[in-house]
Amino acid sequence: MTNDTRSVISLRVNDATHRLCLDNRRTLLDALREDTGHTGPKKGCDHGQCGACTVLLDGRRVLSCLTLAVTAEGAEVTTVEGLAGDGELRPIQQAFVRLDGFQCGYCTSGQLCSAVGMLAEHAAGWPSAVTADLCPDGPAPALDAAEVRERMSGNLCRCGAYPSIVRAILEEAR
Amino acid sequence: MNAESSVPTAAGAVGVARPRVEGRAKVTGGARYSADEPVPGLAFGAVVVSTITRGRVLDIDVAAVQDMPGVLGVIDHRNAPRLNPEAGHFFGPDGGLRLLQDDVIPHAGRPIALVVGETPEQAYAAAQALPVVYDVRPHDTEFFFGHPAGRPASALFDGPVDVGDVDAELAASAVVVDERYGTPEEHCSAMEPHSATAWWEGERLQAVDSNQGPYQIAVTLATLFCLPPERVRIRVEHVGGGFGSKGMCGPQLILAVMAATRFGRPVRVTLTRDQVFLATAQRPATDQVIRIGADADGRLRAIDHVAAFELSPLAEYIEGCTELTKTLYAAPAIRTRLTAVPLDILPPYSMRAPGAAPGSFALESAMDELAERLEMDPLELRLRNEPVVGPVSGLPFSSRNLVACLRQGARRFGWADRDHRPRMRREGSLLVGTGLAATSFSTGAFPSTASITAEPDGTFTVVVAATDLGTGARTALTAIAADALEVGVEKIGLRISDSDLGPAWSAGGSRGTASWAWAITEAAAKMRGPERPATVTADTAHLLGELPSRERHAYSAVFAEVTVDPATSEVRVRRLLGLFAVGRVINPLMARSQVIGGMVGGLSMALHEEGVRDPVSGRHVNPDFAGYHIAAHADVPDIEAEFVPDHEPGLPMGVKGAGEIGNVGTAAAIANAVWHATGVRQRQLPIRLDRVLED
Numbered sequence: 021m022t023n024d025t026r027s028v029i030s031l032r033v034n035d036a037t038h039r040l041c042l043d044n045r046r047t048l049l050d051a052l053r054e055d056t057g058h059t060g061p062k063k064g065c066d067h068g069q070c071g072a073c074t075v076l077l078d079g080r081r082v083l084s085c086l087t088l089a090v091t092a093e094g095a096e097v098t099t100v101e102g103l104a105g106d107g108e109l110r111p112i113q114q115a116f117v118r119l120d121g122f123q124c125g126y127c128t129s130g131q132l133c134s135a136v137g138m139l140a141e142h143a144a145g146w147p148s149a150v151t152a153d154l155c156p157d158g159p160a161p162a163l164d165a166a167e168v169r170e171r172m173s174g175n176l177c178r179c180g181a182y183p184s185i186v187r188a189i190l191e192e193a194r
Numbered sequence: 195m196n197a198e199s200s201v202p203t204a205a206g207a208v209g210v211a212r213p214r215v216e217g218r219a220k221v222t223g224g225a226r227y228s229a230d231e232p233v234p235g236l237a238f239g240a241v242v243v244s245t246i247t248r249g250r251v252l253d254i255d256v257a258a259v260q261d262m263p264g265v266l267g268v269i270d271h272r273n274a275p276r277l278n279p280e281a282g283h284f285f286g287p288d289g290g291l292r293l294l295q296d297d298v299i300p301h302a303g304r305p306i307a308l309v310v311g312e313t314p315e316q317a318y319a320a321a322q323a324l325p326v327v328y329d330v331r332p333h334d335t336e337f338f339f340g341h342p343a344g345r346p347a348s349a350l351f352d353g354p355v356d357v358g359d360v361d362a363e364l365a366a367s368a369v370v371v372d373e374r375y376g377t378p379e380e381h382c383s384a385m386e387p388h389s390a391t392a393w394w395e396g397e398r399l400q401a402v403d404s405n406q407g408p409y410q411i412a413v414t415l416a417t418l419f420c421l422p423p424e425r426v427r428i429r430v431e432h433v434g435g436g437f438g439s440k441g442m443c444g445p446q447l448i449l450a451v452m453a454a455t456r457f458g459r460p461v462r463v464t465l466t467r468d469q470v471f472l473a474t475a476q477r478p479a480t481d482q483v484i485r486i487g488a489d490a491d492g493r494l495r496a497i498d499h500v501a502a503f504e505l506s507p508l509a510e511y512i513e514g515c516t517e518l519t520k521t522l523y524a525a526p527a528i529r530t531r532l533t534a535v536p537l538d539i540l541p542p543y544s545m546r547a548p549g550a551a552p553g554s555f556a557l558e559s560a561m562d563e564l565a566e567r568l569e570m571d572p573l574e575l576r577l578r579n580e581p582v583v584g585p586v587s588g589l590p591f592s593s594r595n596l597v598a599c600l601r602q603g604a605r606r607f608g609w610a611d612r613d614h615r616p617r618m619r620r621e622g623s624l625l626v627g628t629g630l631a632a633t634s635f636s637t638g639a640f641p642s643t644a645s646i647t648a649e650p651d652g653t654f655t656v657v658v659a660a661t662d663l664g665t666g667a668r669t670a671l672t673a674i675a676a677d678a679l680e681v682g683v684e685k686i687g688l689r690i691s692d693s694d695l696g697p698a699w700s701a702g703g704s705r706g707t708a709s710w711a712w713a714i715t716e717a718a719a720k721m722r723g724p725e726r727p728a729t730v731t732a733d734t735a736h737l738l739g740e741l742p743s744r745e746r747h748a749y750s751a752v753f754a755e756v757t758v759d760p761a762t763s764e765v766r767v768r769r770l771l772g773l774f775a776v777g778r779v780i781n782p783l784m785a786r787s788q789v790i791g792g793m794v795g796g797l798s799m800a801l802h803e804e805g806v807r808d809p810v811s812g813r814h815v816n817p818d819f820a821g822y823h824i825a826a827h828a829d830v831p832d833i834e835a836e837f838v839p840d841h842e843p844g845l846p847m848g849v850k851g852a853g854e855i856g857n858v859g860t861a862a863a864i865a866n867a868v869w870h871a872t873g874v875r876q877r878q879l880p881i882r883l884d885r886v887l888e889d
Contacts, residue, residue, distance in 0.1 A: 050314060053230070058223070059229075062385070064385045077280060117218065119214040120610075122221075122664070123784075124664025126385040126432060126664075165832065176385065178795075179385075180794025181665050182825075183833050185827070
C-alpha cells in the first residue's frame with residue numbers, strides 16, 4: 021500500500037494522544053472504534069441519519085461517521101468514555117441512569133454527547149427551529165421540552181426512551 | 195410449584211423501582227455490544243446483496259476484486275459450505291437461512307456473496323466493486339387481499355374460527371360496520387445493526403452475535419452447519435434492541451461462520467443499515483376486512499374478521515391479525531380467517547407485537563366506527579361488550595383487567611368531557627381530537643432451564659440463558675432470584691447471554707421474563723428444600739403442560755390527543771396515556787420505560803413508518819432512516835403510563851409480559867383521534883399528509 025492511501029496522524033481522544041497510520045478512507049468513528057479502543061460511539065447507520073456515533077470535536081457535537089479521521093488531527097475528541105472525569109459520573113449521566121433514559125443503550129452514548137454539545141450550543145445563544153424569538157440581541161431562548169426535543173431530533177432511539185431522555189436533559193439544564 | 199398456585203413472596207426486590215444493573219456501563223460506553231468485542235486477528239466481511247428481485251446469478255467476477263488491497267477472498271454459491279435444508283425456527287424449515295447455496299435469487303436484498311478483507315474499508319471497497327451478472331426474471335411483489343396466489347395461512351396459531359351464525363347475526367344487527375383496513379411493510383429498525391463475529395477454537399465454533407436468544411440461535415446454527423450442538427457456543431452480552439428482527443439466526447451469523455471456516459481466522463460481519471432493511475425480517479403488509487354488527491344499544495352480535503398478509507415461499511410465517519378478535523369482546527358470533535399471500539419478498543417475521551399491532555389497528559378502528567354510527571361513547575361501547583369467558587374458547591380468563599384500564603384511563607385523561615362528534619374542537623387554526631383503543635396481548639411461558647449455585651461466601655450464582663435487549667431482563671431476573679431465594683439483590687450474581695448456560699426461551703413473544711423467572715423460581719425452591727444442595731438445576735418443560743387452559747392476556751387502554759393542521763395536514767400527537775394490566779410489575783421504573791417505548795413505536799407506526807416498494811424493480815425504495823422515518827424526539831410528547839393492579843395466577847411471581855402490549859393499541863387510538871379531529875377515517879397506515887389532506 022502506498023503513502024497515497026494512508027496517512028500518519030495524531031488523534032487526541034479524551035486527553036490522550038494516539039499516533040495512528042490510517043487508511044485515508046477511515047472515518048473518525050471507525051478510527052475510534054477500531055484503532056483507539058473507544059467502542060462507546062456506535063455505528064447505527066453510517067450515514068449521519070441516526071446520531072448514535074455523535075462525539076464532541078473541540079466541544080461541538082459532530083457525527084463521527086461522516087467525519088474522516090484524518091480531518092480530526094489536532095482537534096480534541098471527546099467520546100462518551102471521556103464524559104465522566106475520574107470515575108465520577110457527570111450529573112447528566114447520573115440522570116440518565118436514575119430516570120431510565122435508555123433501554124438497550126445503543127443510542128445512549130450519542131444521546132449523551134449530543135446533549136452535552138446541545139446544552140453548550142444553547143448556552144452560547146444558538147436558536148433552533150422552534151425558537152420563537154430569533155432576534156440576535158434578544159434573551160437566550162428558554163430551554164423547555166419543545167426546545168430539547170427539536171435540538172435532539174438527530175439522535176434516534178428505537179426503544180422509545182425519548183420522554184426520559186428529555187427529562188434527564190432538562191434536569192441537567194436546570 | 196403447582197400450576198395456578200400463587201407464589202408467596204416476601205416484601206423484597208420485586209415491585210421496587212430500581213435503575214438497571216448495567217446502567218453505569220451504558221452511560222460510560224463500557225457496555226459491549228457484539229461489534230465492540232475485541233478479537234485478535236480479526237478480518238472483516240462485507241455482504242453483497244442482490245439488486246434484482248427474482249432471477250439467477252449468471253456470474254460473479256471474483257477475479258476482478260481478488261487482487262484489490264487487503265482482500266482475502268470471496269464466498270459465493272460456488273464455494274460456500276453446504277447447509278442443512280431442514281434448519282429453521284418456530285415456523286419450521288426456513289429457506290431464508292440457506293444462503294449462498296445456489297444461483298437462485300428469491301427476493302431483492304438477498305445476500306449473494308461475502309467479500310472478506312483485512313479491514314472494513316478494504317472489504318467494502320471490494321464488495322462495491324464486485325461485478326455481478328444477473329438473469330432477470332419477472333417478479334411479483336404487489337400485495338393485496340384478493341391476490342390469486344393467496345392460500346389459507348398456517349394454523350399453527352391464530353387458526354380460523356367460526357362460532358355462532360355470523361351471517362344471521364349480521365343480518366339481524368341494527369348497525370353494521372363493514373370496512374377494510376391496511377398496514378404497510380414495517381421494519382424493526384433496532385439501532386444496532388446485526389453483527390456477528392465467528393471463529394473456531396479447536397473443534398468448537400465460537401460466535402458473538404446480536405440476537406434475542408443465544409441458546410435457540412445456537413441450536414439453529416448447529417443444525418444449519420450439521421454440527422453437534424455442543425460444538426457451537428454463542429454469546430451476546432448487550433444487544434442494541436431487537437423488536438423481533440434478532441429472533442432468528444441472522445445472515446450476519448451464517449456468513450461469518452462460513453468465512454471463519456474458510457479463512458481459518460475470526461471474521462466479523464456487520465450488516466450495513468440498508469442491508470438491515472433489506473435482509474432482516476420485516477412485518478408483512480396486511481389487508482383486513484372487518485364486519486361488526488351490533489344492536490342499537492351497542493351490544494355486539496357478530497364480528498367477522500378476515501385478514502391477508504404477505505409472506506415468502508421460502509418460509510412459513512403467521513401474522514396473527516385476528517387473534518385479538520377472538521378474545522377482546524363478547525359476541526355470540528365470531529368468525530376469523532387468515533390468508534397468506536406468497537410473493538417475491540424477504541420472508542417476513544415477527545416485529546414487535548406481531549399480529550396484534552396490525553390486527554388491533556383494524557379491530558379498534560372498526561369499533562370506533564361502530565361507536566360513531568351508534569352515536570355512542572366509544573368507551574361505553576367497549577365496557578358494554580366485556581366478556582365473562584373467552585368468547586370463542588369458552589375458557590375462563592386467568593385474570594382480566596381491561597375494564598380497570600379503561601375506567602382509570604378515562605378518568606385520568608379527562609374522557610368524560612369529550613364531545614363524541616368529530617371536528618368539534620379547534621384551537622386557533624388547529625383541529626383537535628381524542629381517541630382511544632382497548633387491547634390485549636397473549637401471555638404465557640415457554641420451557642427454560644436455570645441453575646443456582648450457593649457460593650461459599652453466601653452469595654448465589656444464578657445461571658439462565660436469557661438475553662437483555664434493553665428490556666431490563668438482567669435487573670428483573672436479579673430481583674426475581676433475590677426474592678425467590680429470600681436474600682437481598684446484592685447476594686445474587688446473575689449470568690445470562692450465553693448458549694452454554696443451557697436451554698432457554700428467547701426474548702420474544704412477551705414471554706422472556708415469565709419463562710426465565712419460572713425456571714429461576716423452580717431452581718430456588720429446590721435450593722431452599724431440606725437437602726440444601728450446593729447446585730440445583732430446574733427445567734420447566736414438564737410444568738408448562740400442567741398449566742390449566744385459560745385465556746391468559748395482558749391488557750391495556752390507550753388514550754391519544756392529536757392536533758391536525760388543516761393547512762398542512764400535519765398530525766401531531768399532543769398527549770398519549772396508556773393504562774396497563776401486565777400482571778405483577780417486577781420493576782416499575784423499567785416496566786414504565788418498556789410500555790412507553792412500545793407506545794412510541796405505536797405512534798411511529800401510526801404516523802411515520804412505511805416500507806415502500808417500487809413495483810417495477812420490486813425493491814425497497816426507502817431502506818434507510820432518511821426515507822423510512824421512525825419517531826424522533828420532536829415527534830414524541832411526554833407520554834404517560836400507569837399500571838392497574840393485576841396478577842397472573844398461573845405464572846411465577848404473577849407476571850405477564852410487557853414487551854408487546856405497549857405497542858398494540860396506540861396506532862388505533864391515534865387514528866381514532868385523527869378522525870375525531872377531522873371527521874376523516876384513516877383506514878390505511880401510516881396516516882400520511884396526503885391521506886389527511888383537506889379538499
